Amino acid sequence: MGGMDIHEILKHLPHRYPFLLIDRVTTCTPGKTLTALKNVTINEPYFPGHFPVRPVMPGVLILEAMAQATGVLASQSTDTTPENGFLYYFVGIDDA
Structure with a gap:
């Protein structure tokens, strides 16, 4: 199977903004592997405190x-x- 846009992802997860942390699936082989993306921007709500300079x-x-x-x-x-x-x-x- 190919990728998934956000509308397809929402069918598979109960998470919603602001706690949905996947924006796109680029590849999915059911039962084996999946590659996903999260578009992180400087406007993320956690950046002002984690860490202010970096x-x-x-x-x-x-x-x-x-x-x-x-x-x-x-x-x-x-x-x-x-x-x-x-x-x-x-x-x-x-072992994380």
């Missing part, structure tokens, strides 16, 4: 974006959606 996307939000990408992959791989009552939960990570 803005950095907080690591926990990077992990959340990866978890959301995994949720899209799982939804695509199993043909399930939040609309049909299926949700995926990120419950842990080792």
Whole structure:
């Protein structure tokens, strides 16, 4: 399968602004791999405090974006959606 725009992504995740951290899926091979993008701009709400002189996307939000990408992959791989009552939960990570 090819990529997904934001409208297709919204079918696979319950997240919405401001906590939707995927803007586009460039490639998806169900059951195997997915590549997604988040367009980060200087206007992100966390930049004024993290860090004022050198803005950095907080690591926990990077992990959340990866978890959301995994949720899209799982939804695509199993043909399930939040609309049909299926949700995926990120419950842990080792060696981050």
